[in-house]
Amino acid sequence: MSALNTGSIDMRLISPDEIEQMISLWHEAGLPSKPGGRDTVESLREQLANDPDLFIGAFDRERMIGAIIGSDDGRKGWVNRLAVVPDKRRSGVASRLLERCEEALRRRGRQIICTLIENDNDYSERLFTSKGYKRENEIIYYAKRDADDI
Template sequence: MTLQALAIRPFHPSDETAIIALWHACGLTRPWNDPRKDVARKLSVQSDLFLVGTVDGVIVATLMGGYDGHRGWINYLAVSPAHRRRNYATALMRAVERKLLAMGCPKINLLIRSENVAVKRFYDSLGFEQDAVISMGKRLIPDR
């Protein structure tokens, strides 16, 4: 089997429906987050860090990056279950790392659900290390 190359490009508004379907297929959505609102919020801030991976024009992967002037952040890294184990997630991570480095970003942070051991191993393989921190959050605007 020949693996097809992943084409990486910025998000286009016409991608929204396919991307949200991909996020659902990958188990990334949660009842308390409205993915349409997440897309709209991202488009208002650093939309160039919202990356889409395609194979033959079909969306198979996404990554939403950000930089707050102190740390870079990764959200919504998703690869279609039918397209996994082809280094597409690694390609998206390398692409956003290049963009963040060009912005002067010294470090990338990300959050992993504690039960998602396979994803932790993936990030370990990219050189990420677990920080001695406690993640805390406070919702300011309810989505639902």
């Protein structure tokens, strides 16, 4: 059970120099990324330059142990790429990252915050449900991609 026992964990914005560390964290966490498109180092640095307030990391001293990326399409806020390393899970790190990201999106005026969860990701579904997110059953996600790996 998560006791939000994350007192020694520092939550702060991710710097451009820490993008590679964030990608390594995704690998360690088993989070699939899109190496050919929006998840390249160059693309992520560009996103961070546009939205520096929406790249948030959890740090145990120098080690990045969790991260989240928010995005703002001007109508809704989105939370993306939430990941925590396996050895630091179930202690509330993802919950704190999510709260920080929601605060940043609300500061931008977003009143709806959304996320996309893969069908078989039960832990993630439980996490978002426990934080007040409601499944929109009538929506089916469609995407038109210029390549498979983006």
